[in-house]
Amino acid sequence: MKFYARRIAFYAVTLWAAISLNFLIPRMLPGDPFSILMAKLQRAGGIPAGTENSIRLLLGAAEDQTLWEQYVTYWKNVLTGNLGISVTNFPTPVTELIGDAIPWTLGLVGTATVISFVLGIGLGALAGWKRGTWVDSLVPSTTMLQSLPYFWVALVLIFVFAVSLQWFPIIGAYDVFHFNGPEWSWAFVGSVLYHAFLPAVTIVISSVGGWLLGMRNMMVSTLSEDYVTTAEAKGLRPRRVFTTYAMRNAALPSLAGFGVSLGFVVAGSLVMEQVFTYPGVGKLMITAVRNNDYALMQGVFLVITLAVLAALFLMDLIYGFLDPRTRHHD
């Protein structure tokens, strides 16, 4: 129980730190985002007093309040789901824009990550099993995949398969000429899958190498454990030794690493979404940055952080259940 208490306490503190960081960044850094934003808003049309106040608060330009008062109000806003109003899509609330973007990212990045993880673990286990053979000389080439920038892979894939061969669409998440908006029909689902193919392949190509290598190395270490030798000496079928004795144990650290790598995948796909003009969270954040839409940018950062935290927390709980050792040792 102490394990879970410690983990929950850690995530509570991290949550507090992440939300506070979001509050502090605009205040600690130089520049005058408030004036830039107000100038933009003036051009976009009239601003209600309430909106101006909330932007003032967000960017640390509320001179009539102490830092502590601002902090308290900021927390109130976060807890009631009030993240301000977007300038780019004036006057849509930030939460609404993010809510529209999340399903796209979650669907694409989530599915692609699971595919990549399963593929990497499987291939890595095989590569570890075949240690000392020609497979070993193939292993270093996976580092090449790991060193590829996500968005560059996306650029090359677009160039080859979308521009030159014209097999796949260049931009978007569905055919905007054919459909007015998301709808529930087979044709629409087909269009979504068709548009998601290249982005998903990008994520798989860039992230599979890491899983593969980690799993292979753990597999090599596990296979030299005494209990594996015992299993072989007992005359168990190699298949059984491979799955039940070696792979199950070797996969544990990869599962733990799954959480940490999730952060990388989210970050990597952020830029990739921009390349494919995929209407997800990453595209939203970059649009916000381009337009100096600070409220939207901060909102997206907060949501991404919270999502990663939630995923990690879940992963931690599952891992504590899978590997009892983590519950007993630090």
Next chain:
Amino acid sequence: MTDTDTTTPATPSGTTPPVKRSGVRQMMPTMSGKLLAGLVLIGAILLFAIVGPFVTQDPRSSGNDALLPPQPGHWLGTTSLGYDVLAQLAEGARGSLIVGVSAGVVAIVLALLFGVVAGYLRGWTDEVLSLVTGIMLVIPGLPLMIVVASYLQVRSLWVVALILGVTAFAGPAVVLRSQARSLRVRDYVSAARVAGEKTARIIGVEVLPNLLPLLASQFLFAIVLAILGEAGLSYLGLGPNGSITWGTMLNEAQGGGALTRGAWWWFVPPGLMIALFGTGLSLVNFAIDEIVNPKLRLAPAAAKSVREARKAGRDKLGRRATAQTVAAAKERVDA
């Protein structure tokens, strides 16, 4: 990696006993194909970054024709503004490497503080430092970098390197901390403590030298991450102002319509350079990994020798199969 000439050539495992190596040499990776390939890649790219800008055109002179495909005189063609791509690539190599290495240094220095010091001291210092590391580890790096960079209107190469380093120290810190914790309870460290040595000296003289291989591999890894991070930031237009890096080249290629106009020579080389440099560093890391975790080196070698022995017709005790034993075995199977 200047002292690779001190390494000893690898002995074919299983045939002769390994040469006993002492002192610093023990920490040096044995020369292998992977290590050599890695060093060649790194060396070639470093050379290109150092010498390249002197032998190519001015990367900012736009006097050439626009979007020329690769040809003599412009070996990698020109951009839509008439810049020579090869010249930009060489200048970009400087920018990217400077950012990568400086960010790597920042990350490793912070990792030493948050990892080694925390792991050695334990108690409340450890709790606090580990908490900071843990928080930095789970807050996604690139979004944080994007937010910070977008508030800074003026960003020099060094500021970008600092941002990259500060957001990347957590991973190495975790690795170093767990290793420092295990070193802490070794006998020789306890002996130094009992002998009354100061904590700073124990960390510097007793603990640190044993962390060197790990430190080196984490440093190389941090450089790769920083170069990738810089490329991402620059691609989004949040990189260093006024400098040319591989990332800003990709940004300009995207903006100049390189994709739709078929100018592959514009956007393929920068990404390829990043990938090659990253591969070079990772290959060196492979060699270092095999020092840190000897199982990675010994286990495949053992599996290989067993298989070769089996192929040569010997059983596990090394006895060669004779016609007699084969016949006997056949009889058993038939029965």
